[in-house]
Amino acid sequence: MSVYRPKTTVEQWRILQAVVDFGGYAHAAEQLNKSQSSLNHAVAKLQQVLGVQLLEVRGRKAYLTDIGEVMLRRSRQLTQTITELEQLADNLHFGWEPEVRLAIEMVCNRAPMLPVFADFNRESRGSRLVIDDTVLTGTLEQIIEQSADVVITHNLPKGVLGEPFGEFRMELVCHPQHELATLPQPIKQADLLNHLQVVIRDTASKPAETSGWLKAEQRWTVSHFDEALRLVKSGLGFCWLPTYMTEQSIARGELARLIIDGSSHRSGLLYLVLPKGEKTGPCAKLLANKLLEMKPQVVSNVVELGQA
Incomplete structure (x- = not known):
């Protein structure tokens, strides 16, 4: 040739x-x-x-x-x-990284980050940004194995420090005509046993079911929130979903909020972690600083997660 x-x-x-x-x-x-x-x-x-x-x-x-x-x-x-x-x-x-990898717990609302990403793009000097969606132990894996430069997580591994980044909140939802929505609120955990639960697959190479209510006899596993939301809206089952994804659907009557006896919702903190510590490159530090300077801080939500 x-x-x-x-x-x-x-x-x-x-x-x-x-x-x-x-x-x-x-x-x-x-x-x-x-x-x-x-x-x-x-x-x-x-x-x-x-x-x-x-x-x-x-x-x-x-x-x-x-x-x-x-x-x-x-x-x-x-x-x-x-x-x-x-x-x-x-x-x-002079040591500027050609690529920066950002791992974000899938529970995190990305919308408030978009202006930060645009600002970072202008100052990144041509470095590529790779954004990984992670779930549960998949996020911890990114931290422990240092496979990501910047990580946003709701769970810190033992001995790892993180900077508070925002809050998370989740709630249990189903279709308004689902049988669970017709029961008197709050419902009992036992009421969930015979209904289909939709969960999000853990992204770890060796996932571990260490959190979340996973006792339903029927369970469907999906890889992303969007698919879970579509299934729940179709009336197929129930799922714990982030409030930033459910609020408008509940207001429009497309979803119904379920209250479990002893658990009206779940909430906590998100953290920004630099897994490589002092070895973190200047471009990754630039991204981390811009995320931490974001005002107002990201308010995110945690979902009920699981594995196949």
Whole structure:
């Protein structure tokens, strides 16, 4: 297979951009500290190898042709990519990570984080962000094995410190016409035994059922809250879901809130953890600091979780 060899150079495209941006060859030559004749030659050569006219000179000013406008727009993407690539190499040379992995407990409401992610993107210097959804011992696994750079969890492993990040809250829900919704509230735990429970699969490589009410005779396991919500709305079963996911559905009459005798809801704290401690890279620290500075703090919710 033949290898394509570019006919043009990045420098030629940068000269074309300068001629357009500074209104002509003379001003561009001053800004680039080059001779006007060298710029003329570079643009002429560019047009020659491409076989199209990019600029036309009227009076003392150069104007883009229709073809030139299209090519100029694409060339700006090229030179911007080259600039970012060179900047990334410089950043990596000084220890800036090429990739940051953020593990977020699936109970956490992501909506308040979106402005932080946008801000981080502007300052990340080209580093990629990978966001992992984790559940229960899957989150602990990310911390213990240090497979993530930043972790948001509702459960801290022994000996691990975390910075308080927000609150969580969950509630038991079912379809308004489900049999459980017709019972006098609060209901007994025994009332749940013969009904289908929807749970979220633990994301750990070796999951352990250490929390959550998992005594239902029938249990369906799904991988994400969205699927659990769809099943519950269809009337198939009951599930513990985050209040940020259920409030509007309850208000619209699409879900019914169940109160269990001795447990009206569940709540607690979320923590932000840096599993690698002092080895945490500067880009990961940037993300962690921006998340902790977020105002107001994230208010999240914990769901009843389990494994297949």
